[in-house]
Amino acid sequence: MLAGEPYRVDAELAAEAVRCHKLMDVFNATASDDHEGRAQALADLLGEVGENAAVRPPLYVDYGHRITLGEGVFVNFGAMMLDVAPIRIGAHTQMGPNVQLLTPTHPLDPAERKAGWESAEPITIGENVWLGGGVIVCPGVTIGDNTVVGAGAVVTKDLPANVVAVGNPARVIKPL
Numbered sequence: 467m468l469a470g471e472p473y474r475v476d477a478e479l480a481a482e483a484v485r486c487h488k489l490m491d492v493f494n495a496t497a498s499d500d501h502e503g504r505a506q507a508l509a510d511l512l513g514e515v516g517e518n519a520a521v522r523p524p525l526y527v528d529y530g531h532r533i534t535l536g537e538g539v540f541v542n543f544g545a546m547m548l549d550v551a552p553i554r555i556g557a558h559t560q561m562g563p564n565v566q567l568l569t570p571t572h573p574l575d576p577a578e579r580k581a582g583w584e585s586a587e588p589i590t591i592g593e594n595v596w597l598g599g600g601v602i603v604c605p606g607v608t609i610g611d612n613t614v615v616g617a618g619a620v621v622t623k624d625l626p627a628n629v630v631a632v633g634n635p636a637r638v639i640k641p642l
Contacts, residue, residue, distance in 0.1 A: 467550060467586060472573070474582045486511070486530045494523040516557060521545065528570075536593065541565070550586035551605070559591055562599030562617065567591075571605045592627060612642060 467473040475483075493507035504523075509515050511530040516537035525545050527533060532549035535541070536557035544564040547553050551569040555561075569586040573579050587606030591597070595609055598617030609615065610627030619636040628642045 468552075470551065470585055470587055472578075472583045472585045474584070482529055486527060489530060490525065490527055493521075493525060496523070542599070550584070551588040553589045553591075555591045556593035556595065556611065558593055559595040559597070561597045562601065564600045565597050566602045568603065569605050614642070 489511040493504065493511050496504040496507050508521055511527065512533045512535060513531040514534040516535055516539060518537060519535040519539040521541040522543045524543065528548045528550055530549065532552045533547055534554045536555060536559065538558040539555050541561045542563040545561060546566045548568050548570050553567050553569060567589050569589055570584055571586060572584050589603055590608040592609055592611035592613065594612045596614045598615060600618045601615050601621065603621045607621050608624045609621065610625060612628045613625050614630045615621060615625070615636060616630065616632035619632050620634040622635040625631050625636065625638065629638045630640050630642060631638050
């Protein structure tokens with residue numbers, strides 16, 4: 467699975483997901499004024515949380531521990547990070563509400579899909595990136611440092627550093 471090879475969910479992965487979802491429930495239920503409790507719940511849920519990183523619940527994840535947030539990352543309400551493969555978010559990146567980072571992918575062949583096969587590809591977001599509200603980042607995408615992705619964009623291919631990208635599929639409209 468982590469190598470990007472096709473796999474099917476087994477009992478071990480199912481148990482790992484249940485463990486994660488219990489931690490996700492704790493994080494999402496933490497009171498807004500319980501800063502220490504929320505920080506601890508996030509640290510328990512995710513693989514790595516940089517200093518001064520902030521995530522507003524609700525947050526939805528598959529396994530949690532494959533997500534790395536750099537220093538000063540801000541994630542607004544309703545983020546969905548499906549971390550079947552690793553998700554790395556660089557320092558000082560900002561994500562608007564309802565952003566989706568989706569590493570899982572499924573076979574095009576209907577028989578393979580029906581049989582439960584899936585795979586995943588990692589997502590890497592550089593430093594000081596801004597993902598507008600409702601952005602969707604597809605499996606295997608890398609977004610370069612300082613890039614801005616406009617609200618509602620669907621990022622299907624890598625984006626270089628220092629550009630503005632918008633649309634579906636996202637395309638670069640200007641350098642920064």
